[in-house]
Amino acid sequence: MRAKTKRVLEELKKEYPDAKCELNYETPFQLLVATIMSAQTTDVKVNEITDTLFVDYPDLESFSQISQEELENRIRTIGLYRNKAKNLLMMCKQLKENFGGEVPQTMEGISSLAGAGRKTANVVLSNAFGVPSIAVDTHVFRVSNRIGLANADNVLDTEMQLQKELPKKEWSLTHHLLIFHGRRCCVARKPKCSLCVINKDCNYYKEILKSEK
Numbered sequence: 001m002r003a004k005t006k007r008v009l010e011e012l013k014k015e016y017p018d019a020k021c022e023l024n025y026e027t028p029f030q031l032l033v034a035t036i037m038s039a040q041t042t043d044v045k046v047n048e049i050t051d052t053l054f055v056d057y058p059d060l061e062s063f064s065q066i067s068q069e070e071l072e073n074r075i076r077t078i079g080l081y082r083n084k085a086k087n088l089l090m091m092c093k094q095l096k097e098n099f100g101g102e103v104p105q106t107m108e109g110i111s112s113l114a115g116a117g118r119k120t121a122n123v124v125l126s127n128a129f130g131v132p133s134i135a136v137d138t139h140v141f142r143v144s145n146r147i148g149l150a151n152a153d154n155v156l157d158t159e160m161q162l163q164k165e166l167p168k169k170e171w172s173l174t175h176h177l178l179i180f181h182g183r184r185c186c187v188a189r190k191p192k193c194s195l196c197v198i199n200k201d202c203n204y205y206k207e208i209l210k211s212e213k
């Protein structure tokens with residue numbers, strides 16, 4: 001691990017001592033559902049839905065009984081809700097038919113499910129099963145490439161570069177730290193660079209300072 005990476009992680013750990021998954025869930029199945037719903041929307045919006053949805057339909061058995069129409073109604077406040085409802089019901093069917101009703105604990109298994117790609121698999125593996133993973137979502141992609149922890153133009157290369165750069169035991173926490181930083185400071189438009197605790201180590205900020213000279 002480069003000295004810069006070490007400093008960045010130390011600072012982010014100090015800044016966000018509570019960094020963790022911000023989706024609410026009690027079981028691997030609920031996390032899988034919430035993560036599929038979270039594509040292109042906020043965790044806050046997903047939590048608003050699952051706060052009651054998981055009370056009424058807490059597990060695979062009950063969730064599988066929901067009709068497409070009811071599920072659409074329950075999740076209509078998030079984007080792509082029709083597609084997500086369809087995928088969630090298909091995913092339930094696949095869990096029953098292909099995995100004996102259990103959420104699989106492999107990248108291959110989870111990413112074979114409807115609505116679940118590599119990012120969803122990494123989130124579930126890391127948070128529900130304790131498998132070291134770096135899920136690269138929009139925040140992790142933006143923040144890690146701005147800082148210079150990665151230098152990639154797509155999420156897969158970013159994930160591979162972060163895996164090389166970081167010891168395995170840091171993967172899951174780094175994912176949360178970068179998301180926390182991306183939501184609170186290194187936002188997409190107008191990042192708060194002058195207030196940022198890692199600005200001395202950030203390539204993006206160095207470029208801004210250079211251009212202002």
Ligand code: SF4
Pocket residue numbers: 143146147185186187191192193194196197198199202203204205
């Ligand atoms: S200095 Fe700016 S661009 Fe760099 S990590 Fe901080 S907020 Fe993001």
